[in-house]
Amino acid sequence: xxxxxxxxxxxxxxxxxxxxxxxxxxxxxxxxxxxxxxxxxxxxxxxxxxxxxxxxxxxxxxxxxxxxxxxxxxxxxxxxxxxxxxxxxxxxxxxxxxxxxxxxxxxx
Amino acid sequence: xxxxxxxxxxxxxxxxxxxxxxxxxxxxxxxxxxxxxxxxxxxxxxxxxxxxxxxxxxxxxxxxxxxxxxxxxxxxxxxxxxxxxxxxxxxxxxxxxxxxxxxxxxxxxxxxxxxxxxxxxxxxxxxxxxxxxxxxxxxxxxxxxxxxxxxxxxxxxxxxxxxxxxxxxxxxxxxxxxxxxxxxxxxxxxxxxxxxxxxxxxxxxxxxxxxxxxxxxxxxxxxxxxxxxxxxxxxxxxxxxxxxxxxxxxxxxxxxxxxxxxxxxxxxxxxx
Numbered sequence: 201x202x203x204x205x206x207x208x209x210x211x212x213x214x215x216x217x218x219x220x221x222x223x224x225x226x227x228x229x230x231x232x233x234x235x236x237x238x239x240x241x242x243x244x245x246x247x248x249x250x251x252x253x254x255x256x257x258x259x260x261x262x263x264x265x266x267x268x269x270x271x272x273x274x275x276x277x278x279x280x281x282x283x284x285x286x287x288x289x290x291x292x293x294x295x296x297x298x299x300x301x302x303x304x305x306x307x308x
Numbered sequence: 309x310x311x312x313x314x315x316x317x318x319x320x321x322x323x324x325x326x327x328x329x330x331x332x333x334x335x336x337x338x339x340x341x342x343x344x345x346x347x348x349x350x351x352x353x354x355x356x357x358x359x360x361x362x363x364x365x366x367x368x369x370x371x372x373x374x375x376x377x378x379x380x381x382x383x384x385x386x387x388x389x390x391x392x393x394x395x396x397x398x399x400x401x402x403x404x405x406x407x408x409x410x411x412x413x414x415x416x417x418x419x420x421x422x423x424x425x426x427x428x429x430x431x432x433x434x435x436x437x438x439x440x441x442x443x444x445x446x447x448x449x450x451x452x453x454x455x456x457x458x459x460x461x462x463x464x465x466x467x468x469x470x471x472x473x474x475x476x477x478x479x480x481x482x483x484x485x486x487x488x489x490x491x492x493x494x495x496x497x498x499x500x501x502x503x504x505x506x507x508x509x510x511x512x513x514x515x516x517x518x519x520x521x522x523x524x525x526x527x528x529x530x531x532x533x534x535x536x537x538x539x540x541x542x543x544x545x546x547x548x549x550x551x552x553x554x555x556x557x558x559x560x561x562x563x564x565x566x567x568x569x570x571x572x573x574x575x576x577x578x579x580x
Contacts, residue, residue, distance in 0.1 A: 233334050257323070
């Protein structure tokens with residue numbers, strides 16, 4: 201598995217779905233369907249099947265998540281240390297950006 | 309689930325070896341909306357253009373079979389050649405009506421197939437920079453060109469003496485969807501300033517005239533309206549479609565000469 205750094209934005213249009221998946225997995229191991237339910241409940245966003253698995257493949261390729269063995273056809277996924285680190289970096293950047301925006305609003 | 313299974317089969321073999329079982333289990337668990345089906349089709353296209361899984365497993369990079377630039381230039385060539393062939397085919401059938409119709413239909417089919425192929429490169433170059441409207445337009449145009457390809461194939465079969473009942477309908481719907489989709493793409497391109505004005509305006513005006521003229525003509529024909537009215541609507545759709553094809557050619561020539569929106573993804577290769 202090849203890791204390529206910590207920048208989620210390198211995933212292009214899959215950046216947002218990938219972040220949603222990482223946040224969902226931060227709450228525990230989940231298979232695809234459980235992830236989409238969790239994400240929809242958390243953010244109101246319903247990921248399409250192609251988008252979900254496009255993002256999962258990219259995350260797995262970068263070593264940010266790993267699949268677990270299962271007797272079921274539904275395979276669960278787990279957040280890795282590298283994935284947690286990439287997620288933290290992205291959330292901090294978003295937090296800083298949100299703060300900057302709110303500070304500007306407060307000035308007006 | 310039949311349609312979902314069919315769409316999953318469009319994914320690359322290596323991708324399916326890794327994800328098919330769990331993907332089907334996932335799809336069985338929830339009802340797919342039309343948007344989900346479109347998302348599945350786009351996912352298959354993405355998995356072919358930017359494979360994340362190879363025969364040797366997830367994450368091992370495959371050597372790109374073609375650079376992004378080469379792929380786009382190939383598509384540009386297909387767009388230019390395809391639009392010229394379809395232009396010739398329509399012009400031919402107008403000028404020499406009834407003469408060598410099989411050759412005209414075959415030239416038209418070749419043109420439509422090339423235009424369909426070129427849509428991959430046009431989407432790769434412009435989909436991201438033209439936003440939701442542009443992406444929806446490109447998807448509608450792609451579906452339209454697929455339908456038009458089947459309709460054109462039926463037309464060739466018809467000239468060979470094997471009439472396929474569905475082909476006129478497929479051809480009509482395909483042409484209208486292609487014109488409407490590319491007109492939407494042109495609007496998005498003009499708004500985002502990523503398309504050259506002449507090409508975008510030709511696509512927009514030609515696309516609208518082509519779609520409206522063809523729809524009106526079909527309506528007039530099936531309602532047995534006067535020959536003059538049918539002729540007038542035919543003139544509108546033919547003029548519109550020919551202008552549209554000039555616009556399509558210009559989009560291709562723009563791509564060929566390297567006029568593409570800046571700031572594309574870091575994923576530079578078609579297979580990377």
